[in-house]
Amino acid sequence: MKRREFIKKGLQAGTIIGASLSFPGFVSNYIFKENYSLSGNYDLVAIKGGEPDKMFDEGIKSLGGMKAFVKKNQTVVIKPNIGWDANPERAANTNPKLVARVIEHCYEAGAKKVYVFDHTCDDWKRCYSNSGIEKAVKDAGGEIVPGNSESYYQDVEIKKGVKLKRDKVHELILDCDVFINIPILKHHGSTRLTISMKNLMGTVWDRGYWHRTDLHQCIADFSTFRKPDLNIVDAYYVMKKNGPRGVSLADVVIMKSQIISTDIVAADVAATKLFGMNPDDIQYISLAHKLGVGTKNLESLRINRIIL
Amino acid sequence: MIDFTEQIPPAFTKYVLYFQFIPSLLKSLAAFTILSTGFLLVLLLTALFGRIYCSTICPLGFLQDIINYITKKIKKRKRRFEYLKEQKILRWSFLAFCVVLFLFGFAIGINLLDPYSIYGRIAGNIFRPTVIGLNNFISSILTNFKIYSLYPYEIKSFNLIPFLITISFLILIAYLSVKKGRLYCNTVCPVGTLLGYISKYSFFKIIIKDEECLSCGLCERDCKANCIDSDSKIVDMSRCVMCFDCISLCPTNGITFDYKKSIKTPEPELVEVDESKRNFLISTGVYLTSLSTILAQVKKQIVVTKPSTVPIFRKYAISPPGSQSIKRFNSICTACHLCVSSCPTQVLQPSFLEYGFTGMLQPRLNNKSGYCNFDCNICSEVCPTGAILPIDIEKKKLTQLGVAKFIKENCIVYTQRTECGACSEHCPTKAVHMIPFENNLVIPEVREEYCIGCGACEYACPVKPYKAIYVEGNPIHKTAKKNIEEEKPQQKVDYKEEFPF
Numbered sequence: 032m033k034r035r036e037f038i039k040k041g042l043q044a045g046t047i048i049g050a051s052l053s054f055p056g057f058v059s060n061y062i063f064k065e066n067y068s069l070s071g072n073y074d075l076v077a078i079k080g081g082e083p084d085k086m087f088d089e090g091i092k093s094l095g096g097m098k099a100f101v102k103k104n105q106t107v108v109i110k111p112n113i114g115w116d117a118n119p120e121r122a123a124n125t126n127p128k129l130v131a132r133v134i135e136h137c138y139e140a141g142a143k144k145v146y147v148f149d150h151t152c153d154d155w156k157r158c159y160s161n162s163g164i165e166k167a168v169k170d171a172g173g174e175i176v177p178g179n180s181e182s183y184y185q186d187v188e189i190k191k192g193v194k195l196k197r198d199k200v201h202e203l204i205l206d207c208d209v210f211i212n213i214p215i216l217k218h219h220g221s222t223r224l225t226i227s228m229k230n231l232m233g234t235v236w237d238r239g240y241w242h243r244t245d246l247h248q249c250i251a252d253f254s255t256f257r258k259p260d261l262n263i264v265d266a267y268y269v270m271k272k273n274g275p276r277g278v279s280l281a282d283v284v285i286m287k288s289q290i291i292s293t294d295i296v297a298a299d300v301a302a303t304k305l306f307g308m309n310p311d312d313i314q315y316i317s318l319a320h321k322l323g324v325g326t327k328n329l330e331s332l333r334i335n336r337i338i339l
Numbered sequence: 340m341i342d343f344t345e346q347i348p349p350a351f352t353k354y355v356l357y358f359q360f361i362p363s364l365l366k367s368l369a370a371f372t373i374l375s376t377g378f379l380l381v382l383l384l385t386a387l388f389g390r391i392y393c394s395t396i397c398p399l400g401f402l403q404d405i406i407n408y409i410t411k412k413i414k415k416r417k418r419r420f421e422y423l424k425e426q427k428i429l430r431w432s433f434l435a436f437c438v439v440l441f442l443f444g445f446a447i448g449i450n451l452l453d454p455y456s457i458y459g460r461i462a463g464n465i466f467r468p469t470v471i472g473l474n475n476f477i478s479s480i481l482t483n484f485k486i487y488s489l490y491p492y493e494i495k496s497f498n499l500i501p502f503l504i505t506i507s508f509l510i511l512i513a514y515l516s517v518k519k520g521r522l523y524c525n526t527v528c529p530v531g532t533l534l535g536y537i538s539k540y541s542f543f544k545i546i547i548k549d550e551e552c553l554s555c556g557l558c559e560r561d562c563k564a565n566c567i568d569s570d571s572k573i574v575d576m577s578r579c580v581m582c583f584d585c586i587s588l589c590p591t592n593g594i595t596f597d598y599k600k601s602i603k604t605p606e607p608e609l610v611e612v613d614e615s616k617r618n619f620l621i622s623t624g625v626y627l628t629s630l631s632t633i634l635a636q637v638k639k640q641i642v643v644t645k646p647s648t649v650p651i652f653r654k655y656a657i658s659p660p661g662s663q664s665i666k667r668f669n670s671i672c673t674a675c676h677l678c679v680s681s682c683p684t685q686v687l688q689p690s691f692l693e694y695g696f697t698g699m700l701q702p703r704l705n706n707k708s709g710y711c712n713f714d715c716n717i718c719s720e721v722c723p724t725g726a727i728l729p730i731d732i733e734k735k736k737l738t739q740l741g742v743a744k745f746i747k748e749n750c751i752v753y754t755q756r757t758e759c760g761a762c763s764e765h766c767p768t769k770a771v772h773m774i775p776f777e778n779n780l781v782i783p784e785v786r787e788e789y790c791i792g793c794g795a796c797e798y799a800c801p802v803k804p805y806k807a808i809y810v811e812g813n814p815i816h817k818t819a820k821k822n823i824e825e826e827k828p829q830q831k832v833d834y835k836e837e838f839p840f
Contacts, residue, residue, distance in 0.1 A: 077838050077840075079834055079838070080834040080835070116712060116713065116714055146487075152764070152765060152799075153684075153712060153713075154683045154684050154712055154715075156683065157683065157712065157714070157715070161714075174487065176487040177487065177490040179493070180490060180491040180492075180493055181493070182475075182479060182482070182491050183482070202482075219760075219764070220760045220763040220764055220772065220773045220781070221758045221759055221760025221761075221763065221764065221773060221781060222758060222760070238761075238801075239761070239799075239801030240801070242751065242759045242760075242761045242801040243751050243755070243759065243801040243802060243803075244757075245755070245757040245758075246757060246758045246759055246760075247757070247758060248757075273769050275764050276764060276765065276766070276767060278767070278768060278769050278822055279822075284832060285832060286832050287832070287834055300840075301838075301840050304838075304839045304840045305838065305839060305840075307839070314758075329840050334840070336837070336838050338834070338835060338837075
């Protein structure tokens with residue numbers, strides 16, 4: 032390395048650290064994508080062949096570790112999929128082991144508080160407990176917050192929305208410093224697949240509105256509102272049919288995979304391919320790409336593929 | 340009842356409610372088990388000691404005592420009760436009203452008058468929302484400080500008529516207890532009448548001892564049951580609720596609880612049942628029966644605001660799993676609303692005319708406020724009367740309460756040509772699945788043989804004002820077929836294979 036380069040990079044790193052301290056979430060949203068001088072050099076990581084927590088340990092390294100996303104004394108909100116009253120093996124909800132591991136990483140990085148919630152479909156108390164997520168969160172030191180009361184939801188404007196102009200969003204999403212999205216990859220009866228963008232549907236109050244107002248467009252519109260700082264797609268147990276609720280264990284395939292990315296669209300594209308489908312068949316992916324939420328061209332990204 | 344946080348396990352109620360007379364009696368008639376023998380013990384207790392049930396077991400009696408206690412504290416002037424004449428005809432009429440209707444297969448009489456059920460409704464419809472309101476207020480304050488340990492509880496449905504009926508009962512009972520003590524128990528309550536006449540012949544009795552009585556009248560003045568006539572030194576055991584206030588109050592030992600035969604019993608002649616009155620009651624019963632069937636025929640229409648869509652007509656209401664059939668359910672349920680309060684999804688709601696007049700207040704599945712959770716049978720665990728019989732969870736998952744009906748003309752996929760599928764998303768058996776429609780769209784289709792009528796599809800359907808899918812109740816519950824797709828073997832994955840991108 033030449034001296035000039037050294038100084039340049041040192042200055043860059045200094046700016047980044049300075050910026051990150053003054054503007055929480057700034058690093059992951061903007062600067063991080065533009066400057067690759069931190070230890071993480073990739074936009075997207077795909078991991079395969081391990082346990083959910085192990086795969087995350089390995090994968091997050093390629094993105095610079097959790098320290099690249101969570102700074103000291105920041106509050107973190109994690110949004111897993113806890114939509115259904117089903118156990119982890121049924122693959123209807125995010126794997127509790129993964130959620131717990133992410134919380135631990137956040138605390139190691141210095142997070143002040145880690146909240147976890149979902150606006151569930153089935154009765155929330157049953158979802159929280161039977162998914163195993165409530166216990167996992169508490170054991171990891173995080174706080175599990177209810178999402179099934181309208182009083183938690185605040186009216187917001189979605190400036191870039193084509194059809195979805197306003198919505199009521201959970202206050203934690205609005206107040207947090209860092210937003211981590213942990214969807215599970217699974218089949219979905221109408222949108223074909225539910226992954227990262229579709230998972231955000233659990234942060235709003237009135238899902239019925241999306242359903243009757245062009246579901247795909249609403250999913251794409253909402254992902255312009257508050258992009259998660261990190262998307263971790265759980266594809267350990269994957270529901271191949273009868274989604275999103277599933278009927279029995281026969282719907283599930285053990286894929287032992289995970290995809291981590293800061294780009295929500297890219298994460299969904301990679302997950303779709305992993306599932307064995309064509310991303311062009313999932314309308315909301317193309318719509319979000321058009322809105323500039325992220326890119327669906329994986330060729331333009333630096334991807335780390337890890338097989339454990 | 341009041342515990343909306345579901346801290347108390349549902350099975351616990353079995354033990355708490357063991358001694359409740361009417362529920363236990365009905366449960367024994369429905370399905371005799373050791374746990375439903377409480378009413379026998381109550382009868383035995385009564386035969387030995389009188390109406391202990393009314394003083395210590397009956398929750399409505401307890402509630403009246405609380406009301407009394409509060410008024411006593413508030414009022415400066417000491418309240419006085421006095422001996423009242425027994426309203427024998429009224430008492431027997433109320434009891435006969437319940438029995439006759441019950442024999443005709445209608446629980447409405449018991450439903451309206453059973454003290455446990457009245458209390459249940461008061462607790463479920465008035466106390467519970469009050470506590471919830473308080474909780475929500477406190478939790479909203481805590482939420483401002485980012486404390487989420489208390490969470491607000493959403494009441495999803497308000498049933499005006501059942502609420503009004505309940506509150507008028509509360510007002511009536513509160514008024515009676517303030518003005519006349521336990522008048523409800525002594526004149527209206529069918530359990531009180533039945534147990535009262537048994538306690539007339541009970542082994543132990545309240546006795547005024549002629550030799551020690553000073554005729555001061557203190558006992559009469561404080562008898563909330565208005566059953567002590569201190570002038571003639573008579574205690575009407577049929578109305579005495581065994582509070583023992585008189586014994587502790589008596590300045591001498593003039594009044595005791597003893598096994599001696601009482602010296603005087605009021606009006607020794609037996610009750611004459613008036614033939615014409617009996618006929619009147621029977622004809623009333625028959626009249627109500629026919630009225631209810633007429634009303635049941637009137638199809639229930641759900642909100643009419645937008646004429647462009649297809650309105651929903653439901654022929655039958657949906658009765659809870661374990662109730663086996665609407666007819667059976669209607670004849671046993673006393674509308675105590677314990678299941679309504681215990682239902683985690685709030686799908687169980689008191690009815691008004693959904694079951695017809697005689698099924699008034701009995702709970703039915705209201706898919707607007709929720710849907711029957713697939714892995715839940717709490718209502719069958721808590722039901723004290725056996726109207727909802729205990730049902731095994733695996734059996735429940737195949738019990739068809741009703742069948743989903745799809746109205747294509749209301750469906751978003753059809754009317755707006757955009758994706759939706761909310762109904763199929765929520766369907767636990769995939770009886771509602773998505774099939775190809777125009778332009779790569781998918782539209783729901785109901786496979787009725789797999790449908791269990793849980794109502795998840797109807798609840799989730801976002802169309803307004805009429806849903807595009809609704810559940811038509813089964814008058815007699817059926818068994819759904821198990822979805823055979825379940826049996827397909829799992830796919831194998833090669834973890835060393837390269838990524839497809």
